[in-house]
Amino acid sequence: MTHLRLSWANTLRPALGATGIDPVELGGDLLERARQARRKVAESAGPGVPGFRDLPGDRAALAAVKEQARLLRPGTRHLVVVGIGGSSLGTEALLSALAPGVLRGSSPPVPDGIRIHVLDNPDPHSARALLDELELEHTVVNVVSKSGGTAETLAGFLVLEEALARALDPEGGTPSRWRDRLLFTTDPEDGLLRRIARRYGVATLPIPPAVGGRFSVLSAVGLFPAAMAGLDPERILSGARQVLEAHDEAGPPASTLALLLHRLHEAPAGQPARPIHVVMPYGDRLRRLALWVQQLWAESLGKRDRVEGKGTGPTPLAAAGAADQHSLLQLFMEGPDDKVVVFVSADDAGPDLVIPSRYPEEEMAAKLAGHGLGELLEVERRATAEALRRAGRPSLHLALEAVDEASVGAFFMLWQLATLHAAAHYGVDPMGQPGVELGKRLTGGLLAGAAGPSPDVLRPEDTGGATWPDP
Amino acid sequence: MTHLRLSWANTLRPALGATGIDPVELGGDLLERARQARRKVAESAGPGVPGFRDLPGDRAALAAVKEQARLLRPGTRHLVVVGIGGSSLGTEALLSALAPGVLRGSSPPVPDGIRIHVLDNPDPHSARALLDELELEHTVVNVVSKSGGTAETLAGFLVLEEALARALDPEGGTPSRWRDRLLFTTDPEDGLLRRIARRYGVATLPIPPAVGGRFSVLSAVGLFPAAMAGLDPERILSGARQVLEAHDEAGPPASTLALLLHRLHEAPAGQPARPIHVVMPYGDRLRRLALWVQQLWAESLGKRDRVEGKGTGPTPLAAAGAADQHSLLQLFMEGPDDKVVVFVSADDAGPDLVIPSRYPEEEMAAKLAGHGLGELLEVERRATAEALRRAGRPSLHLALEAVDEASVGAFFMLWQLATLHAAAHYGVDPMGQPGVELGKRLTGGLLAGAAGPSPDVLRPEDTGGATWPDP
Numbered sequence: 001m002t003h004l005r006l007s008w009a010n011t012l013r014p015a016l017g018a019t020g021i022d023p024v025e026l027g028g029d030l031l032e033r034a035r036q037a038r039r040k041v042a043e044s045a046g047p048g049v050p051g052f053r054d055l056p057g058d059r060a061a062l063a064a065v066k067e068q069a070r071l072l073r074p075g076t077r078h079l080v081v082v083g084i085g086g087s088s089l090g091t092e093a094l095l096s097a098l099a100p101g102v103l104r105g106s107s108p109p110v111p112d113g114i115r116i117h118v119l120d121n122p123d124p125h126s127a128r129a130l131l132d133e134l135e136l137e138h139t140v141v142n143v144v145s146k147s148g149g150t151a152e153t154l155a156g157f158l159v160l161e162e163a164l165a166r167a168l169d170p171e172g173g174t175p176s177r178w179r180d181r182l183l184f185t186t187d188p189e190d191g192l193l194r195r196i197a198r199r200y201g202v203a204t205l206p207i208p209p210a211v212g213g214r215f216s217v218l219s220a221v222g223l224f225p226a227a228m229a230g231l232d233p234e235r236i237l238s239g240a241r242q243v244l245e246a247h248d249e250a251g252p253p254a255s256t257l258a259l260l261l262h263r264l265h266e267a268p269a270g271q272p273a274r275p276i277h278v279v280m281p282y283g284d285r286l287r288r289l290a291l292w293v294q295q296l297w298a299e300s301l302g303k304r305d306r307v308e309g310k311g312t313g314p315t316p317l318a319a320a321g322a323a324d325q326h327s328l329l330q331l332f333m334e335g336p337d338d339k340v341v342v343f344v345s346a347d348d349a350g351p352d353l354v355i356p357s358r359y360p361e362e363e364m365a366a367k368l369a370g371h372g373l374g375e376l377l378e379v380e381r382r383a384t385a386e387a388l389r390r391a392g393r394p395s396l397h398l399a400l401e402a403v404d405e406a407s408v409g410a411f412f413m414l415w416q417l418a419t420l421h422a423a424a425h426y427g428v429d430p431m432g433q434p435g436v437e438l439g440k441r442l443t444g445g446l447l448a449g450a451a452g453p454s455p456d457v458l459r460p461e462d463t464g465g466a467t468w469p470d471p
Numbered sequence: 472m473t474h475l476r477l478s479w480a481n482t483l484r485p486a487l488g489a490t491g492i493d494p495v496e497l498g499g500d501l502l503e504r505a506r507q508a509r510r511k512v513a514e515s516a517g518p519g520v521p522g523f524r525d526l527p528g529d530r531a532a533l534a535a536v537k538e539q540a541r542l543l544r545p546g547t548r549h550l551v552v553v554g555i556g557g558s559s560l561g562t563e564a565l566l567s568a569l570a571p572g573v574l575r576g577s578s579p580p581v582p583d584g585i586r587i588h589v590l591d592n593p594d595p596h597s598a599r600a601l602l603d604e605l606e607l608e609h610t611v612v613n614v615v616s617k618s619g620g621t622a623e624t625l626a627g628f629l630v631l632e633e634a635l636a637r638a639l640d641p642e643g644g645t646p647s648r649w650r651d652r653l654l655f656t657t658d659p660e661d662g663l664l665r666r667i668a669r670r671y672g673v674a675t676l677p678i679p680p681a682v683g684g685r686f687s688v689l690s691a692v693g694l695f696p697a698a699m700a701g702l703d704p705e706r707i708l709s710g711a712r713q714v715l716e717a718h719d720e721a722g723p724p725a726s727t728l729a730l731l732l733h734r735l736h737e738a739p740a741g742q743p744a745r746p747i748h749v750v751m752p753y754g755d756r757l758r759r760l761a762l763w764v765q766q767l768w769a770e771s772l773g774k775r776d777r778v779e780g781k782g783t784g785p786t787p788l789a790a791a792g793a794a795d796q797h798s799l800l801q802l803f804m805e806g807p808d809d810k811v812v813v814f815v816s817a818d819d820a821g822p823d824l825v826i827p828s829r830y831p832e833e834e835m836a837a838k839l840a841g842h843g844l845g846e847l848l849e850v851e852r853r854a855t856a857e858a859l860r861r862a863g864r865p866s867l868h869l870a871l872e873a874v875d876e877a878s879v880g881a882f883f884m885l886w887q888l889a890t891l892h893a894a895a896h897y898g899v900d901p902m903g904q905p906g907v908e909l910g911k912r913l914t915g916g917l918l919a920g921a922a923g924p925s926p927d928v929l930r931p932e933d934t935g936g937a938t939w940p941d942p
Contacts, residue, residue: 085797302802326556331773333906
């Protein structure tokens, strides 16, 4: 059984014309590049670096997730996941695809079902709206931070914890009443959350040390909320495992995906460079998968080149089909030839809804009648790929077998592996995010500086004259 | 009173360093370019082309919107807006900013308040979830399509209309029972919706012929849902009017915004070109404003150059602060120097929520204690702008006075005017979207071709060998 299918004919010369990739390259230069990348990826997978590849086989982690869900699920009506970036995007993508009625903001609630809320931003209006909605006595708060000290996550946690404490222990004498409703997903040894957990006896799930935040969706980070939503974490892992095994035996499709995207970015002289990688799922449930890819790709590949120190990396753009055919497609068709579109869809998208015949005298209404909405969506995808092809613009197509646990698990693993290959092609370290450290330090400085800006920080207003209206 | 403030010091050499814009240019070459663009914009604003600039002064349109809302609001618990692209993004941005508890997916509902749903995609799962949620006897359906025949919108309308008809007129004898719950916002003369409205007596609101879909948010397209949400459409228009008047007198800030973004894109030789325009609002209510800008900018400027026929136009990227500091910032800081970030925030963002002091022994928790979540958000924005500046990466800052009708109306007008200026700089026609016509024709062909693909359409599968697993 195969949970994913990758098609790339629309990147090749026979389909695309002159600016496509010559198939001869596939057996020559590109094959050699793929081999080199595979060697680098294999080298980076030493026994001391378990990383995300070990997650699908980690039976102990799976058991711990299931056990926590078994303990916390009864009586719980709300799960709040507090996290940002890699601590929230994977969970949102996963739940939005597989349990949209459970994830707030994704679909109307399942009646009497659990509701999962993701607090991913220090926004007072969002936090207050969340507090108004929660029934605190039936709420579990899952704080997710690999490092344990992410400022936005910590701020959200402190606000929620205070609310829990006040609601469940108004007398202030029995902290176990509310501490039992907390779960920290964090590094097994280090960090603020780990210290608090040890000191005050808060339950925890580990993120293995070698698994970076954006590679963590197949750890407890994504699996615990999935289990709370009633999904089967084991099937998510089995889909991921299948892609991993196929990769370790033969390379494709992860290595092919990375190779083609890189080749289209860094094309030979005289050919267009396509540094913008559009990920465009068709279907509302799949929309947030593109946001997860966006982070993974941007944060892993947007780096200084190891050799020359120059900034490198493609720009991932999350789009949504068919809606963005009415938003971005004009640019993709007629704007600069600097983009590759990766279409994402599901072969079996589930039950369709038939468009009724209502105005047979109107040509377009007559044309739609009897077709399904989902059929229309798929037709739009194929028509868009074909229109791009005729304009000489490349695209790939990644098809999930179905919108189910195994296919979504496979999707996550595919892109994580592809990221390692892409990093090898670009000559960057896919781990770490050194570029965001300065912002964090400045944030700390500004907070410490009370009301005003730290003198170290230049405000636009200070430079004079570059403001409208004139200050 | 001023509803917007634009700051651009962080694009200039004194703040940014060598790759910034020399302030001398601002009084020389750039001033001349701005003058030329202003002439072109003025020429395109002849009396025969009312366009979006006439919307803020259109008293008759405002009266019609208010009258329809007065008629339809009583007893209505759900308003469904069926539209896509320019027919939905502005409404979503507007409601998400000003009435988040009313817009589904944006915030938890206001108890006993009206709920506004936007159906923007032909997705059977979304449509079915919507039908499950609606109380059809208390539902109004607002179908929005300038041309009247957009396939996705029409499909959604047909499905909803059938559901309304079955629920409100099960005997099939009194169509006024459900036709009275319909409102078409469309061209005053042309198109399928207009014909159906005439023939069957459906209520309508007009989109003036010279107003393209993506420039229509200040017409009945955005104002009717706003009025139904209890917002004051007059104040939205007054904010827009203020920016329009400032523009027609002096040019800035719309012309400055467009000029600087273009100058940073098409920099002099030896300087980095920055074709990626990131719009990054801080605050969840403002997030969708970036998606509205994305469409406006992409579809207006992503065109073939009038003179050389080459593809041109920047790529707008919608980001969300502070969340995307943990997603995209690494790429913005260390990746290629090909981006300009436009920060968006509100000077008065409303009531804050204080972070409690809970773990004083932990440094980061102690640092946060006593500060507001909103304060943290603003500090993150300033720290990010400063980090980018130190990395030599340009940014602008667009500050709304408050998250209120006037400021949001001003925001819409600012970007619409800036789009005209940008189009003049790029040498393209900002109206029309010729690049998406082929896709529409192919969609029609595929639908007509029943189950299989039209023989005219090449499937990736047909080219052989470029698929994994092998077919």
